[in-house]
Structure formats: structure tokens, C-alpha cells
Amino acid sequence: MTVPVREPLTRAPEPPAVTPGGATALLDAYRPGDRFLATPGRTLLGSGTAAEIPHEPAVPLGERVRRALDARRTAGDPAPVVLGCLPFLPDAPPALAVPARLRRGPALRHDPLTALAPPAPAAPGGWKLREVPSADAYARAVDAAVERLRAGEFAKVVLARTLELTGRTAPGLPLMLGRLARRDPGGYAFAVPSAPGRTLLGASPELLVARQDGRLVANPLAGSAPRGTDLAEDVRAAAALLDSAKDLHEHAVVVDAVRAALAPYCARIEVPPRPTLVRTATMWHLSTTVTGDLASPATTALDLAQALHPTPAVCGTPTATARRVIAASEPFDRGAYTGMVGWQDADGDGEWVVTLRCAEAEGDTLRLFAGAGVVAASTGEAEAAETAAKFRTFLDAVGAAL
Numbered sequence: 001m002t003v004p005v006r007e008p009l010t011r012a013p014e015p016p017a018v019t020p021g022g023a024t025a026l027l028d029a030y031r032p033g034d035r036f037l038a039t040p041g042r043t044l045l046g047s048g049t050a051a052e053i054p055h056e057p058a059v060p061l062g063e064r065v066r067r068a069l070d071a072r073r074t075a076g077d078p079a080p081v082v083l084g085c086l087p088f089l090p091d092a093p094p095a096l097a098v099p100a101r102l103r104r105g106p107a108l109r110h111d112p113l114t115a116l117a118p119p120a121p122a123a124p125g126g127w128k129l130r131e132v133p134s135a136d137a138y139a140r141a142v143d144a145a146v147e148r149l150r151a152g153e154f155a156k157v158v159l160a161r162t163l164e165l166t167g168r169t170a171p172g173l174p175l176m177l178g179r180l181a182r183r184d185p186g187g188y189a190f191a192v193p194s195a196p197g198r199t200l201l202g203a204s205p206e207l208l209v210a211r212q213d214g215r216l217v218a219n220p221l222a223g224s225a226p227r228g229t230d231l232a233e234d235v236r237a238a239a240a241l242l243d244s245a246k247d248l249h250e251h252a253v254v255v256d257a258v259r260a261a262l263a264p265y266c267a268r269i270e271v272p273p274r275p276t277l278v279r280t281a282t283m284w285h286l287s288t289t290v291t292g293d294l295a296s297p298a299t300t301a302l303d304l305a306q307a308l309h310p311t312p313a314v315c316g317t318p319t320a321t322a323r324r325v326i327a328a329s330e331p332f333d334r335g336a337y338t339g340m341v342g343w344q345d346a347d348g349d350g351e352w353v354v355t356l357r358c359a360e361a362e363g364d365t366l367r368l369f370a371g372a373g374v375v376a377a378s379t380g381e382a383e384a385a386e387t388a389a390k391f392r393t394f395l396d397a398v399g400a401a402l
């Protein structure tokens with residue numbers, strides 16, 4: 001078995017910088033209200049708002065983004081970039097803007113300072129935890145979905161739950177972001193305003209799609225196992241995941257949908273026959289890296305992201321049925337969770353990341369989200385355990401535990 005360390009999915013045009021602080025300076029400069037995104041290829045920090053993408057459902061989103069970028073270019077910005085997040089539900093308002101000031105840095109994983117010990121938890125202890133729904137109620141919802149899956153009503157649905165953390169003091173967003181980003185520097189860390197008074201922050205392992213110079217990369221993940229607590233157990237967990245018929249099926253459903261969504265835009269598309277593994281600090285995931293050459297230079301990163309969203313990694317198959325099951329089973333609004341967070345420039349290049357391992361911060365409350373793919377071979381108990389393990393990404397960043 002080979003266990004690859006994550007390789008860069010997209011590269012910044014400049015060679016990897018080794019300047020200590022090249023990326024961590026941007027991470028450390030983040031302040032609430034800013035827009036921060038670190039990917040395996042670059043680090044972006046936007047402050048202020050030059051233009052917001054309006055909520056105007058009658059005009060396609062891609063067109064609204066193009067207009068905003070063109071207007072900024074005409075106003076004298078030589079390389080405007082739109083940065084922010086889009087919600088799970090397609091008709092909910094976008095939270096995208098062209099920042100007034102954009103600082104660009106190399107990838108966090110190339111910055112020698114990233115490896116330094118992460119700062120202490122933002123507010124150790126003192127959190128009140130409330131599960132919505134409870135782990136038991138979630139497991140029952142999963143078991144109910146499994147019965148319908150076994151009856152052949154649909155093939156897959158992703159069901160999520162939330163964990164509300166209330167602190168005695170307002171959460172320190174910069175400290176939380178610093179911990180999230182330093183813990184998984186090969187992934188995608190973000191902190192962006194998601195709605196008035198709300199900040200979305202997290203560390204996702206999953207690239208929805210990136211486009212650069214006519215090439216695209218997508219990295220669907222599906223099929224997961226918690227990391228082991230010692231090396232032997234960790235290796236066993238990884239090997240079992242690569243060999244699990246249930247997880248391989250769950251993964252194949254997603255890869256087939258990604259291929260079908262991207263193929264019409266591609267002159268060439270390459271999908272490896274078998275998944276490999278990606279690891280975060282808390283989870284193992286089955287992973288497939290899909291690459292392609294665009295058939296038309298007019299296709300933007302956002303066009304591709306919208307064609308893909310929502311993949312069965314976050315929604316299900318068929319999509320319309322899965323959406324209905326989610327709406328009927330989940331007693332909360334997903335908001336930005338399982339939407340996308342990313343950037344795009346005026347050439348249509350960009351990176352869009354699946355919004356996972358995240359929380360929305362509002363006042364003194366953090367709402368954490370985690371979900372798991374449910375197929376006919378799933379059990380409520382196992383998916384409740386998987387979502388508990390996924391919560392750990394964020395809980396570790398704030399010094400709390402379930």
C-alpha cells in the first residue's frame with residue numbers, strides 16, 4: 001500500500017518561495033472582516049470591499065462576477081480577483097466580493113514558519129456544547145435513509161449534523177484560523193464573511209475544481225475513516241479504507257458524477273481507475289485527482305464549479321431526490337457549509353474548494369457542521385462516529401472536545 005503525501009493540485013505561477021514568513025505573514029495579518037484563503041498553491045488575504053457580487057438571481061452568477069471584475073479593471077485595478085463563498089442552496093445569496101486590497105503570498109506549506117507550533121487554543125475550556133440534532137437522532141435519520149436506499153429509492157445521500165459552541169467570550173477568529181491553517185498546511189484554510197454578522201472559517205481537504213491556463217483539476221473525496229491514535233492503528237485504518245467495498249462504492253458514485261459534469265467542457269479528461277488516499281490531521285479519505293484540458297478558453301473556474309455543485313460528495317444521487325431527503329432530514333439550514341469557497345480572476349482562472357470542516361461564527365456562538373455519505377451498506381452508528389471524527393478538525397482548533 002502506498003500512502004501519498006498530498007501533492008500540490010494547482011501551482012502558483014511563481015516557483016515555491018522559501019522566504020520565511022512569506023505566507024504566515026498573511027495568515028497572521030488576518031483580521032475579522034477580511035477574506036483569507038490558503039491553498040496548496042497560494043495564500044490570499046483580501047481586506048476591504050471594492051465591489052460586492054449582488055444577489056440578482058435573474059442574472060447568471062458567472063455574468064455578475066464578470067461584470068464586477070471588468071468594472072474593477074476599468075477603474076484601474078490591473079488584476080482584480082473575486083474572493084469569498086457560495087452557499088449550498090443555489091438560490092441563497094452569494095458572499096463574494098472584489099477586495100479593495102489583495103495581498104498574495106506563496107503556499108503556506110512552503111513557508112518554513114508554518115511548521116512552528118500552532119498557537120494555544122483560542123479559548124481553552126469554557127465552551128458549552130449543544131448537538132443539533134443529537135448523535136442518536138442523527139443515527140436514526142441515517143438508518144431511515146438506509147432503509148429507503150435498500151429499497152432502491154435512490155443511490156446515495158449525504159446527511160449532516162451540527163454542533164453549537166457557545167463561549168463566555170467572543171471567539172478569537174485570528175487565533176482559530178491560525179490553528180486550523182497550521183495544522184493542515186497542505187489543505188485549504190479559509191476565513192471569509194458568509195452573511196451579515198457571520199464569518200465562515202475552516203480547513204477543507206477537498207478541491208471542487210481549479211482552472212489555470214486552460215487546464216482543470218478536481219479532487220473529489222468520499223469514503224472516510226478516522227485516523228488511528230497510534231501508527232499501527234493508523235496504518236490499519238488506511239489499509240481497511242482502501243479495501244472497503246462500501247467506501248469504494250461511495251467514492252465511485254462521486255467520481256462518476258464528477259466525470260459526467262466535467263466531460264462536456266473538456267477536450268481531454270483523465271480519471272484514474274482507482275482512488276488513492278488523502279489524510280488530514282484527523283481523517284483518511286479516498287481521493288481521486290481528475291485532470292483535463294478545456295475545450296473552450298471561455299469556460300471559467302466558476303462555470304466548472306457550478307456545473308459540479310453539488311457533487312454526491314456533499315449531496316447525493318440522484319441530486320434532486322437527495323436534496324429532498326436532506327431538506328426533510330436535517331433540522332437546520334446548511335448555510336455556507338457544503339457550498340464552495342474560492343477565488344477567480346478576470347481570465348477565468350481560479351480555485352473553488354468544497355466548504356467542509358468548518359464553522360460559522362456569529363457573536364459568541366460557533367456552529368460546526370459535519371456530514372457523511374450514506375449508502376445502502378451504511379449504519380447510523382458508523383456515520384455518527386464519522387461525523388464526530390470530522391468535528392475534531394475544528395474542535396481541536398478551539399480547544400474543545402465532544
Ligand SMILES: C=C(O[C@@H]1C=C(C(=O)O)C=C[C@H]1O)C(=O)O
Nearest residue numbers: 221222223224313370371372373
Ligand atoms: C460532508 C463532509 O465530507 C464529505 C463526505 C465524505 C464522506 O462521506 O466520506 C468525505 C469527504 C467530503 O466529501 C463533511 O466533512 O462534512
